[in-house]
């Protein structure tokens with residue numbers, strides 16, 4: 001059994017979180033169940049555990065908005081407004097059993113999206129234990145007044161057997177004073193040779209009723225339709241609405257996309273950088289019935305709209321780093 005120590009720091013460099021982590025089968029096995037105890041916590045970040053003992057980090061701003069991030073998969077599991085309203089969908093049938101990703105929240109698809117490659121569906125990152133990074137390299141951007149946590153994923157020796165590329169994947173999850181949630185990813189090639197990857201923030205938005213929802217910002221774009229052998233089509237001029245299964249990758253979208261929910265009178269605004277594509281997924285009735293960790297009727301309450309880089313994979317030369325950012329906000333609408 002290994003004992004690992006992690007410390008996280010506030011912006012003024014004072015430590016706020018100290019974590020002792022026992023991994024039951026060693027650092028080389030990212031599938032290890034992990035347990036952690038916080039010896040100190042700071043304003044804004046609390047450490048809890050899920051029922052499998054996996055550490056969960058709770059970010060809370062001073063108005064009471066919050067987000068929960070699991071070290072399992074680096075997955076955001078919850079994002080709540082200051083009125084404690086949950087903005088992300090989590091299935092009532094979600095299975096909290098590592099290494100499987102939880103159905104809902106924001107799983108990260110890396111280094112592969114879907115079945116577009118030889119790896120497991122959506123790549124392995126969402127099935128790994130991530131670590132809190134003690135002292136991450138400085139990150140450009142304004143993090144003043146934001147509560148944030150830095151996670152790190154590196155490949156284990158087992159991962160190297162299926163994807164032989166050494167990388168460092170840094171994820172900063174930050175919650176701003178206005179409640180906006182930002183995920184910033186930095187992926188560095190620490191290999192001796194080039195590698196290429198795809199990535200998607202597989203964001204499950206909680207919606208009132210899928211039939212009442214529309215997506216704006218994808219009009220006239222080309223998309224690859226996963227329901228038609230990834231064939232390329234062109235979206236018509238209208239906002240996207242839903243009346244059957246949708247599984248598409250919209251290409252080269254603008255950096256802002258909106259999900260309007262009339263019944264809930266709210267609009268999600270997705271701002272993205274470094275992520276040219278947008279995946280839109282709703283399994284609808286028939287497919288939902290074949291997904292064990294999704295209720296038969298739950299497709300009505302969810303919509304995945306992902307900032308992604310899928311069609312053109314990203315290639316990094318040795319020593320190079322890529323940065324991608326997704327910022328989510330929610331606005332009232334009439």
Ligand SMILES: O=P(O)(O)OC[C@H]1O[C@@H](O)[C@H](O)[C@@H](O)[C@@H]1O
Pocket residue numbers: 114121122202226247248279281304
């Ligand atoms: O069940 P998973 O592996 O989480 O994938 C869910 C869906 O994710 C979507 O992004 C894919 O386009 C779908 O094809 C897939 O079914």
